[in-house]
Amino acid sequence: MRKVIHRKLSPNFLRLSLVFLLAFTTVLSAQEGDPAKGKSLFNANCAACHKLDKKMTGPALRNVEARLSEEEGLDRAWLYAWIRNSSGVIKSGDAYANKIYNEYGGAAMTAFPQLSDDDINNLLAYTAEEKQAPVEAAAPVGGAETSDNSGGISNEIILGALAILFILLAAGLYLVNKTLRRFANVQGIDLPEGPGKTPLWKAFVQNQFLMIVVAIFFLLSSAYFVYGYLSQIGVDQGYQPVQPIHYSHKIHAGDNGIDCKYCHSSARVSKHSGIPSLNVCMNCHKSIYEVSPETATEEYSKEFYDGEIKKLYAAAGWDDAEQKYTGEAQPVKWVRIHNLPDFAYFNHSQHVTVAGVECQTCHGPVEEMEVMYQHAPLTMGWCINCHRETDVNVKDNAYYTKIHEELSKKYGVENLTAAQMGGLECGKCHY
Amino acid sequence: MKSLIKILVLAVVLVSVSCNKSTAPNYQFMPNMYESAGYETYGEAAFPNGVEAQIPAEGSIPRGFVPFDIENSTAGYDLAKATLSNPLDSTKVDLNRGKELYDIYCGICHGNKGNGQGNLVKREKILGIPSYDDAGRAINAGSIYHTIYYGKNAMGSYANQLNEEERWQVVSYVLKLKADLEK
Structure with a gap:
């Protein structure tokens, strides 16, 4: 009998213990979670709109769970629901969800149904990680700097x-010479002064041929x-003025590999290459409010670069703390470097888009220039020289096919240069 | 003493010649031929705000301009997603041009494959760029166009760098990238 009872009991007991164990493990995994995996998930999914310590499109997220439970009494289940389908939570009439939605101007958070409980x-x-002290990163950089500095x-x-x-x-030789002469004078020795010969310069002057x-x-x-x-x-070759905002082409076009035409977009389609308006800067600098420690060089510190970004914010009228435009913009007085005389016509799109x-x-090498300068002399001889040497790119350009055939027959050459296409005619550039 | 002065003069000449990167522009011969009376592009001008680059008069439109009626809001985004479609038919879509423009303006963040791994993301300058096949966003032609036109969240507007036809070329190319990613 006992045995029967025991058999009946044991599965129940096992089930119970399993439930207990499972509950315990889920609690454990709910409490913990891997911050390293969390970081890559955060960078891939959240960082477009959230930063840990700074308001962006959405609120700052450092210790978001603890803050929510303390201030609003919301648990992790609410966060699961919010992250997977925020608009659903808003529609359900949740008070805090509607409050935060309205606080951020009705910007709807993208739904992330693909994130599992573990991911979240x-x-x-x-x-929930503590903010890392920046000392760690700064110390080796500082050490490297001092050692480099000492080398310089x-x-x-x-x-x-x-x-x-x-x-x-x-100075020593001069003094020795002087003292010896003085000694010689004192002892009454006559220094040999060139004995009666005509001095060299006189002989030289007398020789008419020379x-x-x-x-x-x-x-x-x-x-x-x-x-x-x-x-x-x-000719302003090498002209390197000081610009009102220290914009480094080396960092933007070189290190980060941003295409020239990203900012100078009108070079594709118009006469001017265009100075980008500040909204183009703000495309990226809305998110990039400081430079990374690695960007700083010996010559220009991180504080210096951050200050230049602040100048951009002031000019664009961007309030970084509030993450919105104040409407008080100031035009930046960039100093123009490349400037052709007004009697010469030059068209960027013809060179950039048509000629490639x-x-x-x-x-x-603009992508290597920390401070922009004029590389070419921009003289007429320089223009002409390039037109003489450059073959016209007629591949895939139906516009040129016929005239290229006729002219290459006329000149008896395989590839026409820009000059043979009429690139030396005065009226092409001066009219 | 005289030789000392000579040496000094020589040194000064050498120093002044060797620094050929100057912060001031060179002299000009007959400057009135270089600088016309008209305003220079981006120069200063006698307008109330002092700059030559003025905003066009309110209500004026460029030739061939088609107004974009959908507004810049979440509701507008949803409306564009639901109703807007690409006006370019298959003969006008030029994926080569779309790629060229995409690589200049979008690839730096979104990656040349559209997977959200552009150079700025790899260098951790800008983070959180979604891949085009992201299920939660489920982008389509209308939503892509709305996003290029107005920007979205941290992304700015590209309406001043791409004209209407170019925007639709980029939209076509983004949809191709999305289809490639979903394969």
């Missing part, structure tokens, strides 16, 4: 020491320098 637990574990300084010290040494040597040669040489060389000076008038010339052909 991981996410919440990530948001030691070079300068060596050069400076050499220079001082040379100056001392020269004088003529020298005169011709002098005239030619001065003509060379005068010509060189005159022909660089009005790379921007760097004329503007140089």
Whole structure:
């Protein structure tokens, strides 16, 4: 009998213990969760609108679960429902859901039905992490900087020491010479002064042939320098003005690989390459409000770059704390670098879109320029030279097919240059 | 002493010649031929706000412009998603041009494959870019166009970088990327 009873009891007991165990494990997994997995999920799904410590399109999410349960009495089940289908929660008439929806101007949060309970637990574990002190990242950077700095300084010290040494040597020789002369004077020794010979310069002046040669040489060389000076008038090659906002092409176009035409979009379709209006900057800088520590260089610190982003916010009238435009915009007085004289016509779209010339052909290695400067001389000779050397790209361009055939027959060449297509005619650029 | 002065002069000349990157523009010969009386593009001008680049008069439209009636709001987004369709037929869709434009303006964040892994995302500058095959968003031609036109959440408007026809080319290309991702 006992055995029978025991058999009856044991499955019940097992079931109970299983339920107990399961309940316990679910509680455990609900409490914990993997912050590392949570971080990658957060970056992939949430970070477009949320940051941990800063209001963005949506609210800041650091310790969101603890804050919700303390302030609003909402548990994790509410968060599950909200994340998977926020508009459903709003429609159900939930008070806090409607409050937050209206607070953020009716921006509907995307539904994430694909996130499992575990995923959301991981996410919440990530948001519950303490804020990391920035000291950790700053320390090695600072160390690297000082060691680099000491390298730079030691070079300068060596050069400076050499220079001082040379100056001392020269001064020493001069002093020794002077003292010896004084000794000679005191002891009444006559220093040999060139015994009655005509001095060298007098002999030189008396030789007429040498004088003529020298005169011709002098005239030619001065003509060379005068010509060189005159022909660089009005040429601004190397012009590198200080801009009102320190915009680094190296960071944007070089390191981050943003296409030139992203910002200078009118280069594709119009005469001007266009200075981007500030809303183009704000496309990215709405989200990027500071530079990463790795962006900072020896010359320009992170604080400096962050300050420049602040200047952009001030000019665009963007309130970073409130995440909205104040409407008080200020135009930025960029200094124009490339400027053709008004009697020369130049069209960007003809070169960029039709001819397919790379921007760097004329503007140089812009993606390496921390501060923008004029790479090319932008003289007429420079234009003409390129037109003479560049073959016209007629591939896939029906517009040119016929004229290319006729002209290449006329000139007896395989590929026409821009010059042979009429790229040297005065009226093409001057009218 | 004289030789010292000579050396100094030589040094000054060398230094001034070697610094060819100047912060001031060069002299101009007959500047009135370089600078016309008309306003320079983006220059200063005698308008109330002092700039040459003025906003067009209110209500004026460029030639060939078709107004976009759907408003910039969540309701507008839903309306566009439900009703708006691509006016370009299959003969006018040019995926090569769409790709060219997409790679310039969208690929930097959304990735050249549309999977949300653009260069800025890989370098952790901008985060949370969704993949085009995201089930919760379920984008279509109308919603893509609305998003390019007005922007959405952290994404800005691209209406001033792409004209109407180019926007629809990009929409077509995004739908192709989405179809590729869903394969």
